[in-house]
Amino acid sequence: MGISTTAHLNFRGNARQALEFYQAVFGGRLTVITYGDFGMPNGLPDADKVVWGQVEADNGFRIMAYDVPSRPEASPGGAAASATWRENGMTLTGQPFFISIRGESVEEVGALWEKLVDGATVVEAYATSQWAPAFGMLTDRFGITWILDVAAQHTAA
Known part of the structure; x- marks a missing residue:
């Protein structure tokens, strides 16, 4: 199934x-x-x-x-209770969910970021992170928060 x-x-x-x-x-x-x-x-x-x-x-x-x-x-995204922001190294939010997009290359995901960021509020800029080759978070013009990242390459032990 x-x-x-x-x-x-x-x-x-x-x-x-x-x-x-x-x-x-x-x-x-x-x-x-x-x-x-x-x-x-x-x-x-x-x-x-x-x-x-x-x-x-x-x-x-x-x-x-x-x-x-x-x-x-x-309207979704219109109230402060549904905002998402960074504070003291933490992501704080009133939203019940985020949408996650994961790709295989920095360039592939970066191209999506460049389109999705139009009219958005950037929570965390798309850049290298501790856990992934690239990561970013934004709330789009419709009030939906997106996480975009690149899958980390894991090696078998």
């Missing part, structure tokens, strides 16, 4: 913009289905919002998202 895990992100009205941005960063195919596509009458407040969306790339990247109906004041 095989299984896969895909992060499913919940947005408050900007899922389409987030998915389009992630497609521009990671490539792949974008699928967006709106509440209207599922039969909600046009003209209702959420008819053009995303009921199901996905970006899926041949390199294995996949993320899903939708717009939680009608409560724009509760």
Whole structure:
């Protein structure tokens, strides 16, 4: 039996913009289905919002998202409680999860970093770390915190 895990992100009205941005960063195919596509009458407040969306790339990247109906004041990433920052050598956060992207080369992951950092708040700059050839952490313009790193080469004992 095989299984896969895909992060499913919940947005408050900007899922389409987030998915389009992630497609521009990671490539792949974008699928967006709106509440209207599922039969909600046009003209209702959420008819053009995303009921199901996905970006899926041949390199294995996949993320899903939708717009939680009608409560724009509760926007993810908007409240201080969901911020992520560095203090006294520690990462502190109010977020319940991060998205981790791991690649095999500094250049490969660095190219993703350069795209994802557009409009982001950098928590820790992409650079060599104690545990990996490169590591960085940022919170993107949609309030999602990403960890990007390069897999360390381990030798068998």
